[in-house]
Amino acid sequence: MMMRTSTFRQRLVSSISALAAGLVVASTAGAAWAAEVADALDALSRDTVVSERVSLKALGITTPISLAGIDARYDVYLPIPADVPLQSPNLSLDARYLRGDGGRTTFVVYLDGSAVSARSFRSDEGNAGLDIGVDSAARPGGFVRLGLAWSSSVARELCEEARTIGDILEVSPDTYLDYSYDASAVTTISSAWTALRQDVSLLIANGTLDRRSYDTAWRLGLALERAGKRVQITKLPAVGDTIDLNGIVVPQGLRTVPAFAALVGEGRHTIASEAEIGALLLLGPPSLRPRVAVSDDALSSQIKTAIDALGSQVLQVDPEAQEGFSALIRSRGKLEADQAHEVALSHLSGRPVIVVEPDAGAAAAGLFDTLWRATAQAQRLIVNQVQPPVIGGNIVPLGDLTGAAGNIDLLDRGQWSASIDLASALADGKVPDEINLQVSAAPGATDTRPVVSVFFNDYLLGASRLDAHGQPERIKVRVPDYALLPRNVVRVDFRRQPSSNHCRETPSSFPAAVLPDSYLTLGPAPAARDFVGLLPRLSGGASLFVPEQWLSRPAETLSTIIHIADAGGVSPERARIEFAAAAVTPTEPFIAFDTAVKGSSDIVQVDGDRLILSDRGGRVFYDVAGLRDVAVVRSATGVAGSPPGLIYQSIGQQTLQVAEPFRLSRGNLAVLGPRGVLVHVDTNAPVVDKDAASPLDTIAQFKPEDLTGVARERPALFWGVLGVVVALFLIVLLRARRARRRSDQRQ
Template sequence: MTVSSRRSAILSSVLSGACGLIIMHGGNAAQAAEIADAITTLSQQTEIRERVSLKALGLTEPVVLGSSDARRDIYLPVPANVELSEPRLVVDGRYLRADGGQTTYTLAVDGTVVAAQSPTTPQGDVEISVDVEGAPRPSGFVRMGLAWSSATGRFLCDDARPIGNMLQISPDSHLEYSYDAGDVKTIADAWSALPQRVVLLVSSDELASESFDAAWRLGVTLERAGKTVDVAALPTIGSEFDVSGLEIPPALKRVPAFAALAGGGVITLSSDAEIGALILLDAPQLRAHIAVADQMLAGGLTTALKAVAEELERADAAATDAIDTLVVRKNALAMASEPKSIEIATLAGRPVIAVAPDAARAASGLLDGFWRRTASTDHLVVDTAARPDTEADSIALASLNQAAGNLDVVARGDWTTSFNLGTSLPEGKVPASMDVYVAAAPGATATAPVASIFINDYLLGAKRLTADGKAEKISVDIPSYALLPRNTMQVRIQRQPASDECRETPQPFPAAVLPESRIFLKSAPKLGNFAEMTARLAGDASLFVPTSWRLDATRSLPTIIQLADTVGVSPSRATLSFEEGDAEIEPKTPYLAFDTPVKGARDTVKVSGDRVSIADAKGKTFYDVSGLERIAVVQAVSGSKEPGVSYQSVGTPPVFETPFQLAGGDIAVLGDDGVLAAVNSRGAPLYLNEDGSQRGDAPFTWERLLDPAFWMHNLSLLVAGVLAFAFFLLIFFARRAKKRQSSDQG
């Protein structure tokens, strides 16, 4: 018997008094039969329909393919190891042919071309809708490949680089599919089935300390996985709820709880049965994907489901089995999780990852990617799940990205990996430099390919490759201004696509980023800005939150989750404390403080009501404005025993609509749209790795003496050393000559 079955059996006994002992009063047999049919239909619905758009994946601008040849692969997430029903890919866009010539675009799914067009008009719309193979995908992705070709040359070696021929793919392009909820059998599969926008369900707006602590940890883990988190609380009697668009079977409108929801618009909930009806109808606001499964949530769900079950039994006492399936077996989340457990439960028949409050710290380590695939059952008891501590001064790129580094390059190929300062690297360490090993095969021309290294779109170095198939090293320094809490590293390899005198069609030649490539680390420098705080908050950090925030969880949790993710707080290592009033705190570790004063901190930001005053390091005020609303000020704070980041809200706090990043300054003003303004009040320059020869704190090896880059980075030291050696050599020979002269005279 699975965990969900055991939970359903227990819940069934809890609700047995409501499902089987009530005799129907009134109503005719025909109406009862219609209600029974509606209940049965709802109980049999197990299909989940999803839609993944490019916009939801963060591609908010059109994908543009231009020039003579351009290709783009986009990976659309789907539940791993789950069969898809009626998957359909819809691609919308437009093309331009201002330069004329022969133009073609193709659409491929998982490497197979499924649609192609060769437009001849100057411009037009792209409308492609194709069925997709529904076989389970262990990778959890459908690969959509777009290709554009434009040939405008009429004679041999004509310049064929059109700028007016291009293909634009709309961000509204999407993949639609369905799957059976019963096919999601493991925690790892349930995680892969999460949509881009995830609903984190908590028991109420007024959360217990342990549940609040669990919610922010799970929220940050989801944000680190690239999801957008919406925090929802189980509604209570007196809550306002928008029931617009809620589909209610006509027969169930005769049941009071469902009839109260049928009017549409925003209503005030007046009974537990109405809350239960919202759950059974799978209201979008309560469509949970992950939940803090505490006793309060279980109690609220049980009360609501018991109340609606009683009303359904009054309507048709003969529908006991259907009611039991609809109310009990499809809502196993109504049973609280056992201590330290992570499991798959159900709510309205949908799979929900239920996390016990005391398991959230370990769950954030289990689900962050490193251990996730080990969650291959529907129930786990987790005491600890973290990466091993290491004192290493370097880390291999292969440990960050297990994907092969092989590329077939015609004109350009990109190899990309990512790493978090909080979870991918040892505590208190930041990247200082990199040695990237690249190998490339010879091409058709004498023009050598070029490899370029980027971090977060900053070009850090490049090298013209010999391209003889052997490993070639590219050494680059990593300045702090290029680093963010979540970093993207890219190796770009570019070739000259022309072939010998245009007599041949350009063909791809292989290149590879080799697994011996490494990032060298060093201790985080003391900069007094956000770049330093990101590295220091990645370890044993502290979060300080006013107690009042715990009583308004759905408003305060998104703020904590977004900022904790932005500054790099580790959800598996940090601790949360609730603070009363305006008493100053004394942090013992690097900290993130929300509307809480810190003892000894040198605050250059002063907030009083709707007024904000900001001064520089010398105390001179350069910003003093009142009447502000819906903003917050974030500051990298020093002066106390431990460094940290403070968040001070002004008026009604902002609601962050999209993720944002803090730059290398020490003060940022935030609004609903993220960073509105940022400044470096200390005037100190950003950290640079001026001693590039020292690859972080890496030990010296004789290999460096054979590395030309080592001597180039140390040219000044080399010249000084040679001059000093020559000087001492001159003195030595001068003394010997003087002694010889003295002996000859004697």
């Protein structure tokens, strides 16, 4: 009996010892897990490095850059954060060459004006790519300037004829710049703007947006598009949404927290809790990296709910992690903008985010205009009113439209350009009517005079030979209606024949300039019978009519408004938005989105996925059903006295998602697809331009003093024709004298 009792006691003591050891091990493991959580939170809060890649394709260069000739050059400005040092910047240049004509070829690469690579090629074709490090110094301008120079020539007696067409260098759009930077070094709204990628995610709350937030979102999106960005509307994820786990990196120390553990893996995942949304906000997956946000009450509440839910899970795993979690939220999980009319710099997912209050949309859009954005040298601003100044009168100096100097070193060709945005610079429906240029050029090495050509939106409007004596010379051209667009570019192209005196001299450049007293003359917009006449009228105080139900689908419908407003030249600062539940009666130029307009013609009829188009006489010329991924937009002149506008109509159940910006350049009707305009149609009868001069008018208006211009422009032709005329006159005179003598002899 005593032996059994002793054995029982030994077993009991052994069991208690094992249990105690297990508890110690479990306690030690729990402490280790807790320590790992705290360390991971601390490491994540200190991780402020942002890595970016900017490619030529992202900048809109979708075809290879082709260089050929004696001296071909091309500059590309790669955007980076302004005044922020870079970390490990590297340029990967993807290029190839063809050497069909032989001779000497040289390829030089410049970075910020300094040559970093120079090579000569001897094979018939080959790879010209390279990887090269870039200086990490901060750049106030916010750009790395990539310069490409290609020279190809063959040995000939006349150096100026040593041009080749078979020696070509092509730089691929896949060329890119990789770099990283410390997000904490971005300290102002202005520098945060320069840190924006070409593809910008604009964050809004999930669910139905209120009217102010919707209004602010489309204005910010339009301002971004006008700045050359591509806007993606991103709504905050909600429980039940499906996300892609690819690209999400969860630190090992946080995988004991259920919300973080749920995001480990690949493929699709359905969000199961608010805590998982909080984890997504802190980790910053590729699908949730906003750079601009509309900070309304709904978004702030949704973010707070998600972060609080995540915090509860973290504290359950490690009650001592409160301080580390709070530090993490301050650096990576908070959008701070809580004052009226406020624009602020904040950080989410370790990246800088520009946060805009819902009542600051119009002023914020004005602040981000090219003219004013450099003034945002603060972390918080109260923007009550920001608009570009409206140019008064009918004279616009070209120097006011561009900050670029007009001086050009001209070897054989040089260009100068200026941009005119009707929405920001002009008002009252005025458009460019006439271009008055003052140019000058220095004498060259030969008597061949340089030629200057004037382009407006790539239309050649006029050209002239210059005297090239270093004095101002005036060129005046008229701007036709068909050349007008919401954003216009005046381009002045100089060309001169280089000379080397039969290889005894090296061809050198000579200066030319577009002088500051060059100007545009404005005139009234053409009649609003088509897109050309309508778009200038939308650049002022236009009205946007949007269906009420679009508020419940902001992620789909906002992009439609942004792209149509961009194509229409609408001003994000001056336009007004109205939410309509029935047909509307506009009182000013307008754009109506899936909204009936009283008094408009019915040349477009939509019935589900069926589209019917007819002319003004009611004759149907297009009737097709079963359409997908298309929409139609048309100009509307309405009844007599009503304002003109654009009417956009969706076809089918889904709202068309346009991926790229487009132009409404001709006609009065356009069918749209995912990549922009599929077809332009003009249902109006042709209209004769009464201002256009006929050939008979030209003959009737000829004046003798016009011969002076002929003598100056073509002296050889002038004197040759004059000599022929004098010779004919003398021949006629001699024959008349002979005839008179014969008559006298007969008498």
